[in-house]
Amino acid sequence: MKKKSFYLFNIMVVTLGLLMAEMLYLQVFSPLTAEDLENKKTYMQVVALPDLALANEAMFIRHRSLTATFELFPDSPALVEYFPSTFTYKYSNTLFLTPNRITVEK
Amino acid sequence: MKNKINIYLTEFSINSILRQKSKNIFIIFVFTTLIFLLSSVMFISGSIKSELNTLVDSLPQIIVQKLQAGRHSNIKSSSVDDILQIAGVTRAEARVWGYYYFKNAGVNFSVMGVDMFEPQLTTELEKIVDKVDFHQLEQNSSMIIGRGVKLTMVENYYSDYFNFIISDGSLKQVKIAGVFKSSTNLESNDMILLPKSIALEIFGMDESEATDIVVSVANPVEIPMIRAKLNLLFPDCRIVTNEDLKVSYQNIFDYKSGVFLALFIISLFTFFIIIYDKASGLSSSQKREIGILKAIGWKIDDILKEKFYEGFIISFTSFVLGILFSLFFVFFLQAPLLRDLFIGYSQLKPTFDLPYVMDYQTIFLLFFLTVPIYLSATIIPSWRAATLDADEVMR
Structure with a gap:
């Protein structure tokens, strides 16, 4: 593989990898946990607005x-x-x- | 092995991109910004919309509001007994709620009256309220408030209690018993929850009156039937179902994303001008390049492949970068400027985390709207030049 193609390939892999990592991170450490969602639902049942x-x-x-x-x-x-x-x-x-x-x- | 990526051709396309560095950097910049802005707005609105739609299901199914002279007015709480007679209705409850305008800060609080003595409510409140003082709650003269309300009150020197001005001009002092947890901030920011009797007093309403009646229906299939029966029973009332709320939400977000889309058309035009510029014809030097390539023995196939690689490298890289930045911007930085588009401009702004919702449909839509167009704009003119004779192109 030529030098420039090699760099290009690496850059593409790194950006795609970053995107995947970002999505995975957000999926796992999402700000909205199941407990939060449960709290929100309870709140909605109490207030009902x-x-x-x-x-x-x-x-x-x-x-x-x-x-x-x-x-x-x-x-x-x-x-x-x-x-x-x-x-x-x-x-x-x-x-x-x-x-x-x-x-x-x- | 025919479809294998030709490394020499890729090398050639990279060199070709690097030869016109400034132009290609500009294209990548515009392309990335375009994808970034569009996907950011779509991520924010998708996130808020999913939040609304998951929560609307935990609401009572039907709301009955009385209209008088075309306006919402108070309903008799005794109507609950008539509603409970309808088959299929599991629960009907007269509610007292409304808004309290706090002049000093210029904000509207939402005030909700509830029966504080229900044992079920206590366990539910324990879950969603920080440091709740149940002893004070039982004395029936205190309230639970949202974080935004607490902040506004503290700013106006009400840290332990708040003085409501009731309709006859006198003051009603209500103690603060607790604050809603920050995880419910998006919903509870402007909320004040207090005993029904106090709510009636603040609003200057009669004991026999209520703001509206909520009706729970066990079987969702029966909702249209019950709605029709309610319409017959109370011809002067407006019956709002959960479905109506969902339609209303859809309208709001169509509108909000639409406003942005209108502004965004300018940048979209910039993009299309670039595309048009590329598609309307190659520059003479690019044409000569194709001619020379043909003269030294490249096939049309090879030239198109090379152009495809070139276009693909630029458009795909920009697309991935755009999505990467917008995910970071929306869900890590919480969309600093753009989310103000979706929030009102009063002082009572909620601080909240946008929940992560991945809308793959949007991403694919964006992809197919931009990348293939760019590719065709690079390939079609080169194909036109490549099909001509080499000497004709070079001349």
Whole structure:
């Protein structure tokens, strides 16, 4: 094998090996252990509120899935929708009893 | 032995790559950045989405909310008895929950009222709460809070208790009995869990009222039927099932990844311009090179093979590097700037670890979107040049 091909081969093997090692490491030492998951599930059973605590700048953001169908004036009529996350809430398709995406995919 | 990798050809392609060092380094840089950005966003959104979807299954299956004048309003807690009459319903519970706006910090806390005296709850709480003071809990005047809430309260000099301002303007002092474990931070960051009676007092609600009713159904097949029955029973109510929540999540993440994708189109264009530049024709020196190779006896086959190696080395290396960096960035460094895209911009930001979820589908999608396109952009023009006569190409 020529010198440069040999180097190239080694570089490829090393990068691929690094990728594998990284994936294996994350798989084994994942930040989310089985105990953590169990804790989370217990928490969900106690509190029973959906959605994550990712956004809470306005009251219609967290548990967005539980607020009113069309949140146009949730705080006051003068408030326009301005948080990017407020635009994300779309009413469920099942509201009009058409099959939704998830049920169709199943 | 026909398909064996020809070492001399690889050597030739490496030399050919090295001959145009600056151009190829630039291509590798753009290619790697492209893969890195795209896969990072997909890893983050996949990670959060899987978290949401695993947890939505441990929720009660149906939520009944009363609507009045098109808005959510309080439901009568006596409706629970009617719901329990429906066959298939295992449990129905009137809940009291809502938000408490804390003006000093400008954040909304989520407040949940529970029956603190249930023996099952105590064992469950022991699992998820750090240093819980059950003695205080039993006195029925204390609360369990999330880490973000604790931090905000301490910043505002409430380390042992908190004063809620209730609807008549008076203060309601509630002691802090414990803090949720940090492993549940993603869910519990803004949560305040306190006895139902106190929650009713804070919200200024009547004993006979509840925010909504949760219904547990043992058999998931029966959910649509029970939903229809609930619709008949309470025409003024909105019935939200777990399926609806999943649809809503899908929409959120389609949107959030979509916003990023829109920004990302610019870099995608850069990539395609490079590809276009390569595919629209070879430079005269590259054409002459092919002509000389043909003149000294290379077959078309050999030239295409050499070009394939060249393209493959560049695209595959960049692809692997991109995935390598993005895995490191997302799951080791916890995606410093990019994850803000998925978090709101209030002060109550949760600190959490993104759980590792490997979405092989995404990786394959990215691979087939970029690598074959790049390969074809290198091979097709060389094939066009290689099929011509050697003297014609060189001229």
